[in-house]
Amino acid sequence: MTLSESGESRVNGYLYVLERSLAAFLPRDTVRDAVREIESHLRERIAAADMAPNERVVLEKILSELGPPLRVAQAYSAERTVEEAVTTGRFIAMLRAIWQLAVTTLSGFGMAIVFFTGYASAFAFFAIAALKPIFPDNVGIQFIHGMPIGLGVHFPGPPPGSELRGGYWVMPFAAICGLGILVGTHRGARAFLARWRARRASHYD
Amino acid sequence: MTTDTWQEQLRRGSLDLAILLSLSHGARYGLAIIQHLEAFTDLVVTEGTIYPILGRLTRDGLLDATWVEGEAPHPRKYYRLTRAGQRRLDRMKSDWRAFTDKIERLIRAAESAEP
Numbered sequence: 001m002t003l004s005e006s007g008e009s010r011v012n013g014y015l016y017v018l019e020r021s022l023a024a025f026l027p028r029d030t031v032r033d034a035v036r037e038i039e040s041h042l043r044e045r046i047a048a049a050d051m052a053p054n055e056r057v058v059l060e061k062i063l064s065e066l067g068p069p070l071r072v073a074q075a076y077s078a079e080r081t082v083e084e085a086v087t088t089g090r091f092i093a094m095l096r097a098i099w100q101l102a103v104t105t106l107s108g109f110g111m112a113i114v115f116f117t118g119y120a121s122a123f124a125f126f127a128i129a130a131l132k133p134i135f136p137d138n139v140g141i142q143f144i145h146g147m148p149i150g151l152g153v154h155f156p157g158p159p160p161g162s163e164l165r166g167g168y169w170v171m172p173f174a175a176i177c178g179l180g181i182l183v184g185t186h187r188g189a190r191a192f193l194a195r196w197r198a199r200r201a202s203h204y205d
Numbered sequence: 206m207t208t209d210t211w212q213e214q215l216r217r218g219s220l221d222l223a224i225l226l227s228l229s230h231g232a233r234y235g236l237a238i239i240q241h242l243e244a245f246t247d248l249v250v251t252e253g254t255i256y257p258i259l260g261r262l263t264r265d266g267l268l269d270a271t272w273v274e275g276e277a278p279h280p281r282k283y284y285r286l287t288r289a290g291q292r293r294l295d296r297m298k299s300d301w302r303a304f305t306d307k308i309e310r311l312i313r314a315a316e317s318a319e320p
Contacts, residue, residue, distance in 0.1 A: 037235060037256055038270075043279040044236045065252050072253035076260070083264065109222070 003046060007055050011046070014069055016037055021073030025081050025100060033075055041066065044133045074104065094186065097193050111192050118185030125178030128153060129171045140166030210308060216248050222301060223248050225267065225286065226293040232285035234273075235259060241260050259284055 003011065015035055022031040045062045066072065077100060084090075085097035100117055101108025131153050132139040139153050144162045151166075151174065158164045211226060227233060235256055240291065242249050262268045267290035272305040274280045 003248070032255065034260070037282050038253060040234075040279050040281055041239075041256075044277065044281075047278065067251035067253035069253075071251065075254040075257040080257075080260070083261065162308050162311070 001052070003059070004055055007051075007059050008062070009124035010056075010059055011039075011042055012064055014042070018069035018073055021070055022076055025073075025077035025096060030080060038066070038072065045104060047064065064174035074157060082193050082197045087196055089190055091186075091188070094189055094193070099194075100190060103167055104118045108196070110190075115185055115192075118188070122178045125151075125174045125181065129174040129178065131173070132168060132171045136168070137164070140170055216250075220248055221262065222294075222297045224255070224258060224262065225290060228268065228286050228290075229294060230286055232271075232283040233284050234281040236281075238284065256300065262287075262290070265291070 005044055014036065017021050018038060019031060019035045022034055026034070042062065045066075046059070049058050049062060051058050080102045081093070082097045085093040098108070099111050103109075105115035128139055128151060135153065135155075138155055138157065140151070141148050141164065142152060142154065142162050143165055149162075150168070156163060223242055223246060224238060227238045233241065238259070238285065239249050239252050239255055242255075259270070263270045263284065266287060268284045269287050271283050271285075272280050273283050
């Protein structure tokens with residue numbers, strides 16, 4: 001069965017939206033393979049269908065049985081993204097997976113805030129460690145009235161009424177704190193994703 | 206939990222087994238798997254979401270996937286069970302039978318106790 005120009009355009013539009021949606025989460029070769037398989041499914045359904053008398057109605061039925069492209073893409077990307085993160089533990093893959101869950105599930109959103117805070121804190125400590133030798137007088141522990149209130153970087157200098165203390169030992173201290181928080185956050189995120197993955201095994205329509 | 210939710214969970218939880226079963230007698234491409242499932246069950250609600258499951262089972266080493274061209278006007282991706290997939294299927298079938306036997310015994314016990 002050959003589609004009319006508008007029917008062909010509808011199929012291509014579906015595949016385009018699917019491809020763009022998948023490309024946001026998946027590697028290019030995976031996207032190509034997935035779109036090719038879905039197109040094969042569509043062409044097969046179309047070839048077997050009797051498109052008369054109303055091609056548009058029949059085509060819409062085929063597409064609705066296949067599912068909206070965003071839903072199909074979500075099922076693909078959730079499987080792949082989380083799987084890659086859990087399997088490899090790579091930082092970028094972890095961020096992608098956390099982002100994926102944050103925008104699709106409530107628990108994912110909550111955990112994403114926790115993990116974002118953890119990662120951001122770790123990198124803040126690393127920044128302190130890196131900046132100490134460059135700006136030794138601007139990096140250290142801030143004291144107000146003799147009470148330590150925080151570790152950080154202050155430009156052009158500590159706020160009035162406070163002073164910065166701490167020698168170069170701040171560098172290893174901040175680096176160790178950053179590393180500890182980073183490893184803890186990363187392990188926590190990976191464990192969360194692994195649990196989510198196990199829970200969601202076989203959970204797609 | 207509503208009946209709909211329970212049935213949905215049951216349906217989703219059985220999909221892996223159903224897909225592996227549909228491949229137990231040889232290779233099938235995606236649409237043929239879906240049609241086989243549709244012929245025997247109502248497990249497939251949204252056809253497009255079967256493909257990510259096939260992808261996961263392939264990455265888990267339970268299925269082999271191969272593109273075949275020339276057989277139809279468009280290429281088809283065929284899936285077949287690997288040895289690991291066959292072993293998993295055997296185990297899942299055994300687990301499923303044991304589980305349904307237990308539930309069935311429970312149902313019979315409950316029904317025989319009814320006044």
